[in-house]
Amino acid sequence: MKKTSLLNKTFLVGATVLFLSSGSIQASSDNMHQLYQDNCASCHGSDHGGYLAPALNSETLKGRSPTALRSLIMTGSFETLMPPFYGRLSDGEIRSMVKHLQSTAKLKNPPWTIKDMKASLKVYVRDESKLPSKPSYQIDSMDDLIGVAARGKYGRGSGSKAVFINSKTHKVVGEIETGTAAHIIDFDPANERWAYVKTDTAEIFKVDLYSMKAVRSIKTGYNGPGMGVSRDGQYIMAGSFVPHNAVILNSDLEPLKLFELEGVDPDGKMVTSDSGMIIGTPYADIFAIALENAGQVWVVDLKNGFPVTKIKNVGRHLHDAFLTHKGRKLMIASYDDSVVIAIDLKDRKIIKKLKAGCVPHVGGGAAVKVGGRTLGFGTNFGTCEKTVVSVWDLDKMELIKQVPVSGGTESPAAHANAPYVAVDIITKDRRARTIQLIDKKSLEVVKTLDVGGHAYFPEYSADGKFLYVSAGYAGDEVVVYDSKSLKKVASVQMESPAGIFSRGRVKYMTRGLSPDEME
Numbered sequence: 001m002k003k004t005s006l007l008n009k010t011f012l013v014g015a016t017v018l019f020l021s022s023g024s025i026q027a028s029s030d031n032m033h034q035l036y037q038d039n040c041a042s043c044h045g046s047d048h049g050g051y052l053a054p055a056l057n058s059e060t061l062k063g064r065s066p067t068a069l070r071s072l073i074m075t076g077s078f079e080t081l082m083p084p085f086y087g088r089l090s091d092g093e094i095r096s097m098v099k100h101l102q103s104t105a106k107l108k109n110p111p112w113t114i115k116d117m118k119a120s121l122k123v124y125v126r127d128e129s130k131l132p133s134k135p136s137y138q139i140d141s142m143d144d145l146i147g148v149a150a151r152g153k154y155g156r157g158s159g160s161k162a163v164f165i166n167s168k169t170h171k172v173v174g175e176i177e178t179g180t181a182a183h184i185i186d187f188d189p190a191n192e193r194w195a196y197v198k199t200d201t202a203e204i205f206k207v208d209l210y211s212m213k214a215v216r217s218i219k220t221g222y223n224g225p226g227m228g229v230s231r232d233g234q235y236i237m238a239g240s241f242v243p244h245n246a247v248i249l250n251s252d253l254e255p256l257k258l259f260e261l262e263g264v265d266p267d268g269k270m271v272t273s274d275s276g277m278i279i280g281t282p283y284a285d286i287f288a289i290a291l292e293n294a295g296q297v298w299v300v301d302l303k304n305g306f307p308v309t310k311i312k313n314v315g316r317h318l319h320d321a322f323l324t325h326k327g328r329k330l331m332i333a334s335y336d337d338s339v340v341i342a343i344d345l346k347d348r349k350i351i352k353k354l355k356a357g358c359v360p361h362v363g364g365g366a367a368v369k370v371g372g373r374t375l376g377f378g379t380n381f382g383t384c385e386k387t388v389v390s391v392w393d394l395d396k397m398e399l400i401k402q403v404p405v406s407g408g409t410e411s412p413a414a415h416a417n418a419p420y421v422a423v424d425i426i427t428k429d430r431r432a433r434t435i436q437l438i439d440k441k442s443l444e445v446v447k448t449l450d451v452g453g454h455a456y457f458p459e460y461s462a463d464g465k466f467l468y469v470s471a472g473y474a475g476d477e478v479v480v481y482d483s484k485s486l487k488k489v490a491s492v493q494m495e496s497p498a499g500i501f502s503r504g505r506v507k508y509m510t511r512g513l514s515p516d517e518m519e
Contacts, residue, residue, distance in 0.1 A: 032100035046222035159495030167461035170490035174212025190233035239275020283327030322365020363411035382408030417464030462504025
C-alpha cells in the first residue's frame, strides 16, 4: 500500500526506525514487537505497512542485506528525520531488530473500536470554567497565532510538541507536549480559544489557547493524520491509516460514530481504505473525507445518524484537498492519475478533472485573486523529469499554466497581502534546502531562498507580513522572512519542525484569499 508525503519521498529505509533504550534486550518476538509498536510504528505504521516512512516487513525488506540495514540504523539517513543510532543502541539490539523486521509480515488491519477510544480518553482539566477568560500572554489578536507541529529528534519525547508563536513578535507563547510527533493543528472556527492537535500515533489533544494547556486527549487509532473541525466547532472528525476507519467526536472528544472505510475503487475492486484528507467547510454542516485507496469522497451530514453521500470514481490514491468558492468547491489530488478533481459539495458530484502534473499534492491549498480571476496553485511531488507547479482558473475550472520549478514540491502558501506564492522543494539533495517564490502576476519563479535545513511547509502570518518556513532535519528551526523583501527577520528553535498552521486559516479558509475574495 503506497503511503505518500514529503517524508515518504525522502526516507530511505525509514526515519525513526528504532527508538529502543540502550542496554540489553532479550530478543524475543514479543519484546521486538512491543518495541516496534512503542518506538517505530508512528512513522512506519503499526501494521509494518508504512506511514510517513516506508514499510518495514518481510516483503519490503526481502533480499536486503542485514549488514546494510544495520549500517543504516547506525549511521542514520542523510537529509531525512532518521538520526544515527551509533552509541545509542548496542550492536546486539540493532541486529535483533533487523532480524525481527526481515521476518515479520505486514500485519492484518488491527481493530481500534469506540470502546478502545473511550478507554483512552484522558481529562487533564476537569473544570473548564476555571480557565482564564482571556489569553494569559500578550497578543493583539488570536488570529496572530502560528502553530507548529514539532516532531522531536526521534519522533517522540520532550521535543514532540505543538509550539504556538505570536506571529507579530515571533516569540513562543505556549507549548503542548504530545509525547509522539505532532502532525496537524486545526482551530475551532467558532471559538478562538480552542485548537486540536493530532499526532502521528492518532492521539488528538484539545488545547485551550488562552491558558496554553491541553484539557483532554483521546487516541482515535494507531496511525493517520486526517482531522477536521466543523464550522460550528461542535464536531471533530478523525481518520486513520491503521485501522481503516474514521470517527466523529463531539467537541469534548467523546466518540459518537465510527465509519468503516471501504468501497469499490475506480478499477472495480472492493477494498478497505486509508483515510485521506478530512475537511470541514464554512459552506455547510458537513465533513468531506477522502478514501485514499477506494477513490471515493464521502460527504457526511452533521445531523441525526450522520448520513453519508458517496461520490465514487473520483481518482486513484486520493490525498490532500483544499476549498474554494466559500467552501462549496473541493479540490482534491489524485496521485496515481496526475489530476486534481473539482467537486461541488452542494450538488455532491464531480465538476471536472484537471491536469495537475506529476503526482499532485495540494497541501493545504493556495489560491489568489489576480485580474478578477481566482487562481489555484497545486504542487507536485515530481517523480518524473518535469517538475512544475500547476495553476488553474478556479472560476472556469481550467488549467492555465504549469510553472517550472527546481524540483518536486509539496505545500504551497499564499496570502492576499503578499506578492508571492511560496512552494517548498522536496527533491532529495541541496535543493531541498530551498523555497521558491512565484510572482502572483507573472506566474514565474522570481526568487529562491536557501533556508538552511530541509525547508518545507511555508505559511504566511494572518496579516500576510511574514512568511514562516520549517527548516527541519539539519536546521531544527522555524525561519521567518519579511513577505515582501524576503529578508530573514527571526528564527525560532525547536526539534524537527514540520507543519505550520496559522489560526488565520479559519478566517481565510484557503491560503491566499481574503474574506471578501472567497466568492
